[in-house]
Amino acid sequence: MESLLGKRALVAGSSRGIGQQIAMGLAQVRCNVVVHCRMPGNAEQTLELLEGHEIETSVVTGDLGTDEGVESVIQGVTAGPGHVDILYNNAAIMNEWQPVWEIPKTAWQDTFQVNVFALIAMCNAFAPVMVERGYGRIINLTSGIKDTPQLAPYGVSKAAVDKHTEDLAAELRGTNVLVNALDPGWLRTDMGGPNADHDVTTVLPGVLVPAFLYDHGPSGQRYAAQDFRSDEQHAAA
Template identity: 40%
Template sequence: MVDVKGKWALVTGANRGIGYRIAKFMASKGCNLILHSRSLEHTKAVLEEVRAMGVEAYDIAAELSDLSQVEAMMNEIEKRGKPVDILFNDAAVQIAYRTDYWKTPVEDYSKSFVINTIAPMMLCYRFIPKMIERGWGRVINTTSGIRNEPEQAGYSASKAALDKVTSDIGGKLDGTDVCINLADPGWCRTDLGGPNAPNDPDSVIPGIVVGAFIDDKKSGRWLGAQDFAGLTLEEAVKKAADYPQLFK
């Protein structure tokens, strides 16, 4: 199992929900953090929390729907001189639930794809080559298990696209010590999931982060966090080894 102590992880959407749980857990394992949100005011509290846990951390702001801000954020991260060893592409948006889905507007797709697919892939394209140069890295792209719900077509389609490019890159990285995998938190009671979701957001640990700790040089897996609920991290890493790779 990977020891992440002293490594640097970028967590998008780190101020709340699943991203907040990721940040706190990684800090508990000694991992230094780059905490993203749309505003530095949003990450103020979690930044204080993780620093109090003894790790280095800083926060950075970007609106992911604005790709010029995404570019500026990546440039700022590189100027800071700290490598992105682990990338958690967690931030996402669910535009609306369209009961009359025959009237789904174009904007549901265009905005969803920019935030949920294009922005995370821009981060992958920037930081994965540098991981390859260093000989080590982990990328965990947060996906969704939504199926057969045209009411959420923009969201689910954007996540399906993220699945595809993650799988395709996984096929190129497989067998190296730079691993890219998908993690599905399940339907959780977060701002995105809403109050009627069946799962407590704390249940995503350790499954949502297990991709950062695997050490078998396998990529392209779809890891359902709820399948790991109640397990120790060590147990979760062992279980993840048996998950199939999407590109095979």
């Protein structure tokens, strides 16, 4: 396994939930973390959790539901830490539960803006710099959701994420910028709700696996964080 010591990761949507766990896992292996959330105040809890790990932290903000917000995130990195070696496209939204026929077009648009168009813009902004530097790991959070037409905008957006992950991996073949999808499992977060199968902490260490991939390793693959749970986590989850 490669060391992430001294590398820098942007974790989109790391103020809470799975993104916060990713940020903590990266800090534990001494990877510098750029925390992202919508409003500056939302980052405080994550920043507190990252204290004491001897890493550099910074915060970028921006609502990925707007093009201006996406640009704010990209500019925040460029004007701040400068570049990222690892990009976790973790921020996402889920539409309200509704009969599929009644889901308004705006729900499809809003969900695709955050889950797909913002993700594509982030890849477009950061992947070329990774190519120039000869190293990059892009990890796109996907979902195992299926047979849930009431959440179709969310489910279809994640299918688009999977497809874009494969296409981008093909584009970047040979560059050592690896692009993979990561299914965290169904977790008790604000999005997953209280009835989900697993505690949010069970995403570690699995969420880190695609970041730790060796040079010119697998790309265009799908990883499942729950495959890497320890026996203790199995018992607790």
